[in-house]
Amino acid sequence: MSTEILLLIGGLALLDTLSPATLGVTVYILLTDKEKLTKRLLVYLLTVAGFYFAVGVSLMLGLVFLFEIISGVFQNRIVSWIVFIIGTILLIASFYVPTKKNSDLPSPKSKSILSIVALGFTTSLIEVGTAFPYFAAIGIMTTSNLSWMEWSSILAGYNVIMVMPSLLLFLFYLLFGRRMQKPLKKLRVKIANNTGSALSWIMCIVGIILIFNSLDYL
Template structure:
């Protein structure tokens, strides 16, 4: 494990913080929950991080076979051209994804502990299909022949970075208190207005990755 690998995976983790749902739920709880916000927020964030960590462990333990199979398939010229075309389409489409005006972010129907856990699973399941930076990081770790202690530590760090923006927002809320009301409302408005922007960035980057991975076999 080297510094270059850690920087690359750290950059992918920072890209994953663009996901609006986790931050949107955090803002909602800080705006509406005045009593047990600490407990409920941490249960929600632990659920999200735990879900992604479990998915990462599952993929790391079983990805060697999939990675070898994919490497063999991608060397086929027809498959490579198909991947190149798909990557080019994703790259182009990413520039035409509109911002979702007045879109609704997931919010808890109640504020019980069970509701927070359910919301954590719900938002994770909804977004795991578009967690392309996370899958790219897992692929990089698989090809780097890391020990289980190394990749498990990196996965834990990756997931911590993913939930770091909500944690920092929560710390500001604890320090400033009521002065955070208006900034939180503005943040919530921005998230709902521009929730399509993060998706466009992710699609663009995935398109570029597909294009460059197929060039050697065209």
Template sequence: MDLQLVISVAGLALLDTLSPATIGVTIYLLLTEKKQLLSRLSIYLITVALLYFLTGIALMLGMDMLFTAAATILQNRIISWSTFIIGMILFIMSFYYPEKKQKQLPQPKSKQKIAMVALGVTTYAIEVGTAVPYFAAIGLLSTSELAAFQWLPMLAGYNLIMVLPPLILFILHLLLGRTMQRSLEKLQMTLAKHTGSAVSWILCIVGLVLIFNSLDYL
């Protein structure tokens, strides 16, 4: 397996950890849940990761021909210029993406296990349409002609990396306990005020990827 491919997919997975939704829900649970924190947080994160994983499998199995055709189309000079322009637009937009001004992140009204599943589904439904790094990673895997036993672990690893920040917060919460309380509260407010920052970084990086990938065909 190509090491450069593994590094590229891992880099895109790290970019996907910038999602403020899963981190925001995790912080809320850490601040309010005491008795069943592990089980409810696990249910939420597993739901999100599993839905993304199944989406990735569906795309890999059903859309590999589409990605191959797209790679061929990108060699067309007109398409390459269009891709370059789109990349430039995304890059410029990243500097002007508005930050949200709300004081708090949305919080689940109920912390029952079924509510955690519903919250995971909601998070997935809201964010999957803007999961540009994930679709880029699937595109790389699809055009690399890997066997299923090769791309399945990479896809699973991608989704594991994607939920690492909430897991790290949970471990730190176990180790540090109450000393993390103020830090979590500050982080919650920061996420609420700067939700747009993560999106701006994604727009910037994806824009640069489109620009550099189109240069060879201009």
């Protein structure tokens, strides 16, 4: 496992922290849940991270299997061209993402743990379709001939980084208490008003990464 691959995937993980839904729900929970806050927030974040990890493992196993079959028929150059085209499409499409104002972020329907788990799955389902950095990282790992121990460890670390902003917000909330109320409210409004902008930037950066990552093999 090369340092270059780790840095590249680490950068994609940092980029994935810009996803607004998970952070927006975290802010909502911090603002509204006064009882069992720690338990509910950790259950929510574990649900999101667990969902993404399961999706990542499923994709890795499936993509590795398909890649082994395809590589016997086609040259890696074909795969590189596919990655290049996907990157180009993402780069171009990023300029046409509409800006959403006052978007409604998911929120729990009740205070039960089951409701929080359901919210975690809902958030994950909403975001997974636009999790371009995650899919790019999986594609890079698939073509890097990593062992299952290596890619599973990277996937776990990726998901920890992905929920790190939410954990840091929770830490600040524990440290500063009520003084965090006003900043959290401003942050929630900002997240709701800039979901389209975040998606646009993510698509643009991932597109560029995929393009440059495929150039050497075209």
